[in-house]
Amino acid sequence: MGKTLKDVALLAGVSTATVSRVLAPGYSGAFNKASSTVSEKTRMKVLSATEELGYRMNHAARSLKRQSTMMIAVLFPELANDFFMDVAEGIEKELYAEGYSMLLSSSLNSVEEEKKRINMLAGRTVDGMLVIPASSQGNHFQSLSDRGMPIVLVDRIVEGTNLDSVTSDNEEGTFNLTKALLSDGFRRIAFVGGEITLSSARERLSGYARALADAGIEPEPSWICLGGMKTEDGYKHMGKLLKNKNPPDAMVAVNLLVHLGMERYLLDMNGFSETNSKPSVVIAGFDESGYTPFLPACRYIASQDAVGMGSRAGKRIIEKIREKKNHKDESKKDSELIIRLPVTISRPVYKTA
């Protein structure tokens, strides 16, 4: 179907080896040395023949030969998620800059699906994998990693593995978020949402707990509403919380969707469009979006650098791939490396305070 190296070689009147030398720059021997190992004259001949034929390299053939596909598999629990897509944007940009492509797939928030996809992706012989784990199970990642597949975990770490991770400083972030509420005088502060199987949720919970402890506050059990990371979870939790005799006056939302659900509940109960009144509780939410200024109860926001996280993860996986290529046999198993990005606290940008 497509033209091959041989066609180009024929037209240019040289050998396929020469064509390859022209078209695989910075690879064999001299790195990107413009005057590599081919005379300017033949180089030109080859280039124009390439042009004339509209030649396109066959990636499969190159991959087979080089034992490297220049592709990174990226596995997310879901795609339609503001935070994840910012991460994806960062990853893609970084990978592309280094000549890699991103094979993106969704685990549908299911460990079973995750295992299937990871196997499929491993079968595609990608050079490495970037994954946001769907749960706290990590054996499938660990064993793939043990077999030599470079893997970097993103956003969520998995305990009991020695896998590299790039994530945010969730604990510190929620600590500061909670402290902001405390210094505004709130004392009855709830924590809403969070799958206990996810490291990010656990870390956020513990930052919250530490802030309360620092302030000498013993949280009532009913304030801690674990379970769920989605809109409907926030909605339900908010409903239950407000039914208490003596409900909290402030809340920390584990993430953006839960936050959204909580606000939805308030909207449904005493919609501001009807009563024109500000909500009676205040929310400090983890994760920002263009919409947070419109969430009436939102007082503080903890922002992660999602794009930065993606690009950091991209850098790291490429590093690992290169290390592997260089060291090769030296089983220089460095221990687990966890990169934590800072989280910043701010008010949503109402013009008026």
Added chain:
Amino acid sequence: MGKTLKDVALLAGVSTATVSRVLAPGYSGAFNKASSTVSEKTRMKVLSATEELGYRMNHAARSLKRQSTMMIAVLFPELANDFFMDVAEGIEKELYAEGYSMLLSSSLNSVEEEKKRINMLAGRTVDGMLVIPASSQGNHFQSLSDRGMPIVLVDRIVEGTNLDSVTSDNEEGTFNLTKALLSDGFRRIAFVGGEITLSSARERLSGYARALADAGIEPEPSWICLGGMKTEDGYKHMGKLLKNKNPPDAMVAVNLLVHLGMERYLLDMNGFSETNSKPSVVIAGFDESGYTPFLPACRYIASQDAVGMGSRAGKRIIEKIREKKNHKDESKKDSELIIRLPVTISRPVYKTA
């Protein structure tokens, strides 16, 4: 590094051909026929050898041989975009179900970048491409298509090409959106945002114009605020609109981001948190999200089935790939096929009207 067919064959005491026959089901000859062409006994031997060695197929080798990578390149103008990500979700699901993988890349809203990426992706020998064009330029797609690369355009069509497209019925959608405002009694209705280079924007504009014409209304030139598809564009346009002596009392927003920007402007000018008053203008916006109920000025929403669009596009590109494989030489160039998905109008779900 990895185990090969040969390793498996050796361990199982059979030839590589036999192993291949076991592990490439539904391919050579009999489609998925459980009792294909290998005895149950040898089949078992092969399977257990495969297991024992932890054999993983080398995708590059298979691709080289089969001349098919089972990968679809997907090129979006940007990734961090609610609408696009829903589309991506639909695409990925559909592709995965058919055994394809998604190579996702961003054109950064730039035609130049788009050309680069498209070339890179074509070089990867993907089996087909799904793209949301960054502009009204389509030569690079057309020529790739002419060379035999199956391509389906998504969300935006490009005139002057004969490329298949899957998109929404934008014209009808905005027509109905505008009619909803008209039947509420609004007469001074503006249209805000929209790159004239994008078919979706043009179609939405024309639906708006048709609705006004139907109602016998001649729009004032100042009501039509073209330019831009992003938050900041909506913000700026809203500022200008409200400076008119006799400003519009209702507006149609070309998309979600522009809508968001318009609301932001209102928030900054007379934030509801301060005045507790409903905004003085009403917006009908194209595209929905979980946040639209929180946008104070939002009266109507036109919702596209973004996930459905993705899955439809996925189906279509796979169809085209199969057609190509079957017809092969028969140059049965069907003419351009445009699939249009319906757009539904609704009110954002305030509990109170």
Added chain:
DNA sequence: CTGTTAGCGCCTTCAA
């Protein structure tokens, strides 16, 4: 500086 050659791992006729 350039050509020859031998595979990378898999699939698929063609024979047996």
Added chain:
DNA sequence: TTGAAGGCGCTAACAG
């Protein structure tokens, strides 16, 4: 039902 063998398109020694 199975094996032997050639080749998909590219690259990297090794010669020249």
